[in-house]
Amino acid sequence: MESVTAPEPTGASVRLRPEIAALPPYRQGRPAPADGYKLxxxxxxxxxxxxxxxxVAASANEINRYPDATALTLREKLADRYGVSADEVLVGVGSVSLLAQFIAAAAGPGDEVVYSWRSFxxxxxxxxxxxxxxVVVGNRDDHGHDLEAMAAAVTxxxxxxxVCSxxxxxGVIVTAAEFEAFMARVPRDLLVLLDEAYIEFVRDEASVDGRTLIGRHPNLVMLRTFSKAYGLAGLRVGYAIGPVPILDAAHSTAIPLGVTGTATAAALASLEPAAEAELLERVGVIAARRDRLRDALVAxxxxxxxxxxxxxxxxxGDATADVAERLFEAGLVTRAFPPDGIRVSVGEEESVDTLLRILGELVPASQEGHHA
Structure with missing residues (x-):
């Protein structure tokens, strides 16, 4: 048999899109120490x-088969809840996957996407x-969206x-009044994505709520997820509700067969009345813990x-890296965004005392480096 000699490497690299090669990958938070907390x-x-x-365990008996990647049963359940047809519901691999699908469906080279910053x-x-x-529009001084400036940035x-609320x-909401004014200003052929990944934790009655907007705007899509309030982050399942032509276009951009049967089974089980009641009770506990934590930090x-x-x-501000490292040394893993600030998840009750103790020691130093 004739041997085959591999060609000598030329040193030339594969031609990649330069903007992709320069793009930093999404970075997960580092794991917490064994006796610490991942926040x-x-x-x-x-x-x-x-x-x-x-x-989830029962669904494992079917993993030799492809799932119904359209998640029809889940879409029908959600459609009944929101008063829409199943065709007006799109299920995806978490709401971030759906965001990618909608952006790809509407925007390409030469097009612009407007959002607030800092945001997701x-x-x-x-x-x-x-x-x-x-096209990035800076947050207001209160760290919320400046929707007037966002509307003005539309070309x-x-x-x-x-819009993330x-x-x-x-953590700052967009109010219903602000969002209505925004929708009235932007063109009706501009796709508006209302990202409500954390909506279940909202306790401010002035907040925008996508449920009240369904069917009112031909260019609006609402996105939600089972990752946070429903505790299914590890299974990756989210959904969008909006006009059928927009959802059909987004569906066409998806990688086929992405939504697993296991994720669908878990979401359906979470929507059972008794289960959902318990899950939303937990959400209430987290929201109350968040309010206590914020009040203590403000104090x-x-x-x-x-x-x-x-x-x-x-x-x-400029003290972000130092403060995050001090928290890490105390067993608290947080998400630092230098040079702006640190996001701290509301986790186990036991983490709160440690968090407040360390941050109580750091207030003066952090304020010296603070900038809004």
């Missing part, structure tokens, strides 16, 4: 419900991967606007903005 990923600290675990850290990467250009090239990582002197997600925002 970096906005995870639900409660363990899965037994009924959800049982549904995945937005810039999703826009770049789609080939489009980010003929703008194809998508993303409550905003990740700052210490921290300028923490109004928090309506399952996290609080520390505007530590």
């Amino acid at each position: 970096s990923s906005n995870e639900n600290p409660f363990p899965p419900l037994p009924g959800v675990v049982a549904a 850290e995945a937005y810039p990467g999703l826009v770049t991967v789609a080939g489009a250009t980010s 003929d090239r703008t194809r998508v606007a993303i 409550p905003n990740n990582p700052t 210490q002197g921290w300028p923490v903005p109004q928090a309506q997600g399952n996290f609080v925002w520390l505007p530590t």
Whole structure:
């Protein structure tokens, strides 16, 4: 048999899109030490419900088969809840996957996507991967969206606007009145994505709520997830509700067969009345813990903005890396965004005392480096 000699390497690299090669990958929070707490990923600290675990275990008997990647049963359940047809519901691999699908469906090279900043850290990467250009509008001094400035930033090239409420990582809501004024200002052919990943934790009645907007705007899509309030972060399942033509286009951009049967089973089990009641009771516990934590931090002197997600925002400015490291040394893993601030998830009750103790020691130093 004739041997085959591999060609000598030429030293030339594969030609990649330069904007992708330069794009930093999404970075997960580092794991917590064995005796510490992971407060970096906005995870639900409660363990899965037994009924959800049982549904996941039962679904394992079908893993030799492809799932119904359209998740029809789940879509029908959600459609009944929101008063829409199943075709007006799109299920995806977490709401971040759906965001990618909608951006890719609407924006490409030469197009623009408008969003507030600082906001969800995945937005810039999703826009770049789609080939489009980010147009970033700075948050207000209270760390909330400046929707007037966002509307003013819309041009003929703008194809998508993303509104995140409550905003990740700052926790500030968009009010219903602000959002209505925004929708009245932007063109009706501009796709608006209302990212409500943390909506279940909101206790401010002035907040926008996508449920009240269904069917009212032909260019609006609402996105939600089972990752946070429902505690299914590890299974990756989220959903969008909006006009059928927009959802159909987004469905066409998805990687086929992404939504697993296990994720669908867990979501359906979570929507059973008794299970959902228990899950939302847990959400109430986390929201109350968040409010106590924020009040205590404000009392210490921290300028923490109004928090309506399952996290609080520390505007530590130039001291961000130092404060995050001090917290890590105390066994608390947080999410640092130098040079702006630190997002701290509301985790186990036992983590709160340690958090307040360390941050109480750091208030003066952090304020010296603070900038809004």
